[in-house]
Amino acid sequence: MSLRVKICGITRVEDLHAACEAGADALGFVFYAKSPRHVSVETAAALLRELPPFVQSVGLFVNADPAFVEAVLQRAPLDLLQFHGDETPADCIRHGRPYLKAIRVNPDTDLLKCAADFETAQGLLLDAFVPGVPGGTGERFDWNLIPRGLPKPLILSGGLDPDNVAAAVRSVKPWAVDVSSGVEVSKGIKDAQKIARFIANAKEAS
Numbered sequence: 001m002s003l004r005v006k007i008c009g010i011t012r013v014e015d016l017h018a019a020c021e022a023g024a025d026a027l028g029f030v031f032y033a034k035s036p037r038h039v040s041v042e043t044a045a046a047l048l049r050e051l052p053p054f055v056q057s058v059g060l061f062v063n064a065d066p067a068f069v070e071a072v073l074q075r076a077p078l079d080l081l082q083f084h085g086d087e088t089p090a091d092c093i094r095h096g097r098p099y100l101k102a103i104r105v106n107p108d109t110d111l112l113k114c115a116a117d118f119e120t121a122q123g124l125l126l127d128a129f130v131p132g133v134p135g136g137t138g139e140r141f142d143w144n145l146i147p148r149g150l151p152k153p154l155i156l157s158g159g160l161d162p163d164n165v166a167a168a169v170r171s172v173k174p175w176a177v178d179v180s181s182g183v184e185v186s187k188g189i190k191d192a193q194k195i196a197r198f199i200a201n202a203k204e205a206s
Contacts, residue, residue: 003206004176005199009037011188018192022199026056036187044076098122104129105141115152123153143172162197166205
């Protein structure tokens with residue numbers, strides 16, 4: 001299977017086009033007001049209209065009110081939902097859309113139990129644990145904490161950038177990699193050259 005690449009935290013149409021032209025498989029849109037990469041529903045809807053065929057749109061939510069998620073879906077028809085908070089499996093499936101569950105990994109995290117608990121998820125997105133911050137920190141976690149034989153597609157995130165993604169892919173052998181801050185010039189503003197290098201290095205390593 002070829003590696004998939006998701007570029008998360010898209011806020012501008014030029015960044016969307018740069019990611020798609022570089023070969024991104026999915027783009028992430030953040031619906032979490034405390035994030036510097038947050039987009040309004042109106043902005044997200046406009047960006048989704050620019051997506052070319054076969055590039056997935058992923059909406060990121062953190063402990064969102066179900067009514068808010070539904071309101072977003074009415075205006076912005078996302079392909080996949082990504083939950084980064086304390087959501088239960090029931091919270092995640094209630095919207096009738098395929099979803100990813102993000103897990104913030106530390107030495108106490110039982111990833112096999114997480115995979116069993118979220119058996120309805122399409123995959124687990126593994127990110128670094130930073131107290132009080134649900135994601136997008138740019139921090140890396142210890143990849144040795146990932147058990148072999150995880151029975152869910154693994155999306156590796158957390159501290160990846162164009163210079164370390166090849167080593168990450170060779171070491172972890174994930175289904176996909178996810179990057180946000182590692183391809184930015186400032187928070188929420190992407191760098192087209194970094195995106196292109198990240199995707200090329202990731203896919204070459206796989």
